[in-house]
Amino acid sequence: MSHTILIVDDEVRLLDVLGGTLEAQGYRALTAESGSAAIDLLERESVDLVLTDLRMPGMSGQTLLTEIRRRHPTMPVIIMTAYSTVRDAVQAIKDGAHDYIDKPIEIDHLNRALANALKLQDALRDNERLRQELAGRYKFDMLLGVSASFQKVIRAISEVCEQKTTVLITGESGTGKEVVARAIHFNSPRQRKPFVAVNCAAIPENLLESEFFGHVKGSFTGAVANRAGRFAQAEGGTLFLDEVGDMPLALQAKILRVLQERAYEPVGATASRAADVRIVAATNRDLKAMVASGDFREDLYYRLAVFPIALPPLRERVEDIPPLLKRFSDELGYSLGRRNVAFSPDAVRALTSYRWPGNIRELQNCVERSLISARGGVIEASDLPPYLFERQAPRTDQPSFPIDLDAALADYERRQILAALKQVDGVQVKAAELLGINERSLWHRVKKLDITVVKTASAR
Structure with a gap:
């Protein structure tokens, strides 16, 4: 990244020498022969750092520093002077100068001072950019949708975000459950505290307890130091439990205890720790059906579903597609x-x-794919992915009632899993991708349905 540096000095020759030196090192150099000229230039140009002489006729470097602090509070200023005194240096730093160098200038000293100041400036800008992105990304007007079903979701978020209530977000994969969870957090009194997201399906089962609650040094093989878990990381903020339906029963009991007692114990610890954490959970699974089958604790379900929010699939909010197209084309088109x-x-x-x-x-x-494919300023139907135009066979299966719905669903699930496994030669990771679920969820279903997974020779 090329930085722009404004050099201010009443010595024209020094301006030329310093400007040429900095440009040879990859900087963009601007020069001004007076403080007033520097102020005018700062109004017209984007500048990353000001390097100014301290003693100049008219507006001094000290006065220029004060004016820059007033107009551009975060801009780093480095003072240079041939009249180096401790008093001048201390006063310049007190007034907000980032650093202070002597004339005649040593290039190595100058380079170090510039690098340090610009590194700090870049970090400050990145932090501000990220803060503004988070603040803007999760405002209510960023939750785009004019359909009645999605407006119901917006109303639900607005009702619950100010509370401490536990929220359960349900919906199919890809409906935006984490976006809603973040909107709840960033519009709540906890917005300045951490938002910690945990994918319950992505953590190995033997590490889940340590991941959530942390551990103390020596509590198990490999625990070489104390480690803060996700509850500790989210202290004062929000813990988002994504794919909560894939949480093992043993861990469900421990999460239930945290919700009931607002306390937890790190692995190997002898004392409980208070948990000031708001829980927002999400799943694309039917937790009520899992409760009925014994795969999810009923008491935990009711603890999580204090305030349920169901996200509608996109096919049920077709009127939201045009504004979403505009949003995505603007955002992706920019990058x-x-x-x-x-x-x-x-x-x-x-x-x-x-x-x-x-x-x-x-x-x-x-x-995104259409933006890449299209050549003009308008995306035509021919620029869209071909699969959008593949006709789906009309459904003609009209069941005769009464039926055993559980058995019918299990049979359908079994057939789909077997077909996916056959297509990828028994490789479960690939089969899970075809089915739109994670590998762990597939493993649970294979076990529940007593499916034998056979890998072909080519997959071994």
């Missing part, structure tokens, strides 16, 4: 260098006719 790209009426009709099994995540991927 891809394809700004102000629109969708033709034919393209919009094709997109609103599709069923979107992957929901908003699939729509976003589709927009």
